[in-house]
Amino acid sequence: MQYRVLVVDDSPFMRKLISDMIESDPDFRVIGTAKNGFEAIELVQELRPDVVTLDVEMPGMSGLETLEKILKTYPVPVLMFSSQTERGAGVTIAALEMGAVDFLHKPSGILTVERVRDELLYKLKAAAKVRVPRLAAPSTARRTEEPPVAAINRSQRTEKAASPSRNFYHLFAIGTSTGGPRALQTVLTALPEDFPNPILIVQHMPPKFTRSLARRLNDLAKIHVTEAEDGQVIEGGVAYLAPGGYHMEAVFEEPRTYRIVLNQKPPRNGHRPSVDVLFESVSRLPHLHLHYIIMTGMGSDGARALLAAKQKGAASTIAEAEETCVVFGMPKAAIALGGVDYVLPLDKIADKMIALSRN
Numbered sequence: 001m002q003y004r005v006l007v008v009d010d011s012p013f014m015r016k017l018i019s020d021m022i023e024s025d026p027d028f029r030v031i032g033t034a035k036n037g038f039e040a041i042e043l044v045q046e047l048r049p050d051v052v053t054l055d056v057e058m059p060g061m062s063g064l065e066t067l068e069k070i071l072k073t074y075p076v077p078v079l080m081f082s083s084q085t086e087r088g089a090g091v092t093i094a095a096l097e098m099g100a101v102d103f104l105h106k107p108s109g110i111l112t113v114e115r116v117r118d119e120l121l122y123k124l125k126a127a128a129k130v131r132v133p134r135l136a137a138p139s140t141a142r143r144t145e146e147p148p149v150a151a152i153n154r155s156q157r158t159e160k161a162a163s164p165s166r167n168f169y170h171l172f173a174i175g176t177s178t179g180g181p182r183a184l185q186t187v188l189t190a191l192p193e194d195f196p197n198p199i200l201i202v203q204h205m206p207p208k209f210t211r212s213l214a215r216r217l218n219d220l221a222k223i224h225v226t227e228a229e230d231g232q233v234i235e236g237g238v239a240y241l242a243p244g245g246y247h248m249e250a251v252f253e254e255p256r257t258y259r260i261v262l263n264q265k266p267p268r269n270g271h272r273p274s275v276d277v278l279f280e281s282v283s284r285l286p287h288l289h290l291h292y293i294i295m296t297g298m299g300s301d302g303a304r305a306l307l308a309a310k311q312k313g314a315a316s317t318i319a320e321a322e323e324t325c326v327v328f329g330m331p332k333a334a335i336a337l338g339g340v341d342y343v344l345p346l347d348k349i350a351d352k353m354i355a356l357s358r359n
Helices: 012-023 037-047 063-073 086-098 110-127 180-189 209-220 275-282 303-311 330-337 346-357
Strands: 003-008 028-034 051-055 078-082 102-105 170-176 199-203 224-227 238-241 247-253 257-263 289-294 316-320 342-344
Touching (some): 003 012, 012 028, 012 051, 012 110, 028 037, 037 063, 051 063, 051 110, 063 078, 078 086, 078 110, 086 209, 102 110, 170 180, 170 275, 170 346, 180 209, 199 275, 209 224, 247 275, 275 289, 289 303, 289 330, 303 316, 303 330, 316 330
Parallel strands (some): 003 028, 051 078, 078 102, 170 199, 170 289, 224 238, 289 316
Antiparallel strands (some): 247 257
16 A cells, blocks of 8 residues: 655755655655645645645744644644754644654754654654544644743742652553653643652653653643653652653662663664663662553563563553554553553553552
8 A cells, every 4th residue: 555645844845855755665655745834734635645744843824733723624644843943842742742643853964864764754654554533622732822841930830739759659660652742641640749659751752852741741740740860869749751862760779769860871672762771670679569551652662671570570560552542562562472461541541550559
């Protein structure tokens, strides 16, 4: 089967470059290009593509506004092309929350074109198989006039009620990839402000983007959410997101302190941060009930370490059910290996975490 792709970018050069990259693979055909959001919306309805590539930052109708209108009128898998700026990262996070399947950086030189082409084709093949629900109106996503990573005026926010504590008896480790930002939002915002245990998270994502995601999740959740720092003491009621470009591990120190260690050792399973690296480190922690969760994502990162953790006596292992995954890759691999205790739809995972914390 040949997949039909619509390319949307305000730059004629980028439209040609992206189109050429896509058509280097016989599995894809570019059926049209659009230079702005208005053209994109018309062509989506006229041509009915299987996948759309969409520039995050465009003049006139922004990429975020264009995405919202596409998902409301003709839901189709959308891949966002993002700049590597802080603002680009923030708007990309908002696009992923709204329903974009994934994103990748625009190529910025000859040396990156081949790398971006390989990543683009890989992600297009995954995106083409995704079923995208119609976006409900009105959208809950913020507009680009109010970037999701804007500085927070804490006097206008509800403060987190519970102060973090170093006294906890459970620890949760979560691994996710494609579709993860929306999945993490669903899970973390469903936890109460007095949730007593720490959560360590690996989301496959580059630097800057993890920082923007952590800020956004902290805005929305009742618990604290932060991008992890090297040497940071782990506290209950806090979710720690591994920074892009770094593996995150948890270590134990006497008498009863748990600490985060970051490193830039080689990627595992093609990823840094890697879910396997996190899960393996967590499985070595003493004196705690340890819980492992794998959610939506391509590939198999985390599956082997989750099985090993179960064999070592994990308190629980959870995989997101196929019906709620954007991409049923990582959970499928974990289930196939036999390492999963509970297979749950996304909206039931937080409830399970709360129940397990009471045991």
